[in-house]
Amino acid sequence: MSGLFSPRAWNKIWIYKGTFLVGLLNTMKTAVVALLIALTLGIIFGLMATSGKKLLKAISRVYVEIIQNTPILLQMCFLYYALAFSGHSPGIIVTGFLALGIYTGAYMAEVIRTGIESVPKGQFEAAAAQGFGYVGQMYYIIIPQSIKVILPPMTNVIVNMIKNTSCLYIVGGADLLSLTYSFVTGENTGGSYAPAYIVCGIIFFLICFPLSSFASMWETSLKKREQKVFQNNALKEA
Amino acid sequence: MAMIKLENVNKYFGDLHVLKDVNLEVEEGEKLVIIGPSGSGKSTTVRCMNFLETPSSGHVYIDGTELTPKNKTKVVRDLTSMVFQQFNLYPHMTVLKNLTLAPMKLHHKSKKEAEELAYHYLDIVGLRDKADVYPTTLSGGQQQRIAIARALCTQSKIILFDEPTSALDPETIQEVLDVMIKLAKENITMVVVTHEMGFAREVADRIVFMADGQIIESGTPEHFFTNPESDRVKQFLGKIIR
Numbered sequence A: 001m002s003g004l005f006s007p008r009a010w011n012k013i014w015i016y017k018g019t020f021l022v023g024l025l026n027t028m029k030t031a032v033v034a035l036l037i038a039l040t041l042g043i044i045f046g047l048m049a050t051s052g053k054k055l056l057k058a059i060s061r062v063y064v065e066i067i068q069n070t071p072i073l074l075q076m077c078f079l080y081y082a083l084a085f086s087g088h089s090p091g092i093i094v095t096g097f098l099a100l101g102i103y104t105g106a107y108m109a110e111v112i113r114t115g116i117e118s119v120p121k122g123q124f125e126a127a128a129a130q131g132f133g134y135v136g137q138m139y140y141i142i143i144p145q146s147i148k149v150i151l152p153p154m155t156n157v158i159v160n161m162i163k164n165t166s167c168l169y170i171v172g173g174a175d176l177l178s179l180t181y182s183f184v185t186g187e188n189t190g191g192s193y194a195p196a197y198i199v200c201g202i203i204f205f206l207i208c209f210p211l212s213s214f215a216s217m218w219e220t221s222l223k224k225r226e227q228k229v230f231q232n233n234a235l236k237e238a
Numbered sequence B: 001m002a003m004i005k006l007e008n009v010n011k012y013f014g015d016l017h018v019l020k021d022v023n024l025e026v027e028e029g030e031k032l033v034i035i036g037p038s039g040s041g042k043s044t045t046v047r048c049m050n051f052l053e054t055p056s057s058g059h060v061y062i063d064g065t066e067l068t069p070k071n072k073t074k075v076v077r078d079l080t081s082m083v084f085q086q087f088n089l090y091p092h093m094t095v096l097k098n099l100t101l102a103p104m105k106l107h108h109k110s111k112k113e114a115e116e117l118a119y120h121y122l123d124i125v126g127l128r129d130k131a132d133v134y135p136t137t138l139s140g141g142q143q144q145r146i147a148i149a150r151a152l153c154t155q156s157k158i159i160l161f162d163e164p165t166s167a168l169d170p171e172t173i174q175e176v177l178d179v180m181i182k183l184a185k186e187n188i189t190m191v192v193v194t195h196e197m198g199f200a201r202e203v204a205d206r207i208v209f210m211a212d213g214q215i216i217e218s219g220t221p222e223h224f225f226t227n228p229e230s231d232r233v234k235q236f237l238g239k240i241i242r
Helices: A005-017 A019-048 A056-070 A072-085 A091-117 A123-129 A132-171 A176-185 A193-237 B042-049 B070-080 B095-105 B111-124 B140-153 B169-185 B196-205 B220-227 B233-238
Strands: B004-013 B018-026 B031-035 B058-064 B080-083 B157-161 B189-193 B206-211 B214-219
Touching: A005 A019, A005 A091, A005 A193, A019 A056, A019 A123, A019 A132, A019 A176, A019 A193, A019 B080, A056 A091, A056 B220, A072 A091, A072 A132, A091 A132, A123 A132, A123 B070, A123 B080, A123 B189, A132 A176, A132 A193, A132 B095, A132 B111, B018 B095, B018 B214, B031 B042, B031 B196, B058 B111, B070 B080, B070 B157, B095 B111, B111 B140, B111 B169, B140 B169, B169 B189, B169 B196, B189 B196, B196 B220, B206 B220, B206 B233, B214 B220, B214 B233, B220 B233
Parallel strands: B031 B189, B031 B206, B080 B157, B157 B189
Antiparallel strands: B004 B018, B004 B058, B206 B214
16 A cells, blocks of 8 residues: 555545645745744844954854754754743744744855855945945945845755755644655555655655756856956956 | 044054054145055055044044044045045946945935036046946946046045055056046045155145155155155155156
């Protein structure tokens, strides 16, 4: 019954397709909310890292290093169980939002830091010399130049985040992978292991593949454009 | 009252003492040229005048107001402009946008006023036809003329030039110098760090020679090029004028 080519197993998946749709919906919901948290954290800590203020830089560094150098599963367990035992159980859904948001935020912060640092120092100076304050410099001059450097890797971070919703499985989430697991182990529904995981994988692939190919195409075209500008300048110099 | 006044300004970069007790006054409308060997602190001196570098100690006064980290944005916005060695035009904006950004966003000019101003100064630097192109498509000399026009658009009383021709090809240096010579006829206070002795001779009201973070000698171009006092200056001029 669990066989890859068993028509009954595939039929079962068709009957219970709703389970997969609910899982997909939960995964996307988690991803969207976590993305908002991650963006907020990423912008705050990314700006702190480029502020030139030692204390702010240190705080940002500590956040990024701790999050990037411990497993996401550990962070999820910690958040869920630590909060649960302290009597403030936020529930699985909120744990998912928070854990995934905090985790992804660290990667966002790095992407934003790198993007801002890619803008030459002379741009900050030109803006400051005209009398733009920090916000004006960022808004009119720095962000518009760094956004094209930031967006492609940011898309990759988002793809990873969508895949990482499956880690919620460890605290018993309702995301796509967790529901697939409950489905194949369920009393009435169980058994269709291989087909169920294939379907789950295909769904993830269908969301993530377009995003990541979009990101890499974008990156390639940016590089081409830069090369063109460079060649134009070289021609003029010659 | 002096337009710019540096009082016992010291600047350290780590252990490096780059400005040693610099005292300097620039009068309104004066054209001051700072010369000296590389690493003498010339650029750091002008960069202290708009707090791109904050002095480690000492005081900087602009038009009678002491510059502080708190008021620098406002004082700089109202009174000073700067032209850089590397031009530092905004590459994501057209030339016209480069020129109108600060007048519109910082000086509350309407788009129409700002553009009129921009075209006026583009005429002065001779690049009206480049208004709609992006800076990276221009030659170095053209970019620097645009940068000068951008500095003029904020109608500041003071323009600081930090080695404006040092990054240029020899054949485009003159077109930038010509624009600066034209400017020197206006009542703008100009402080120019440069290695262009011909320009210094023609335009400067006063030349200041710096070495090792100190002002060694100061005087009129005539004084400098005919009978400088310090051996350091003689040595320097001997090397640079052939």
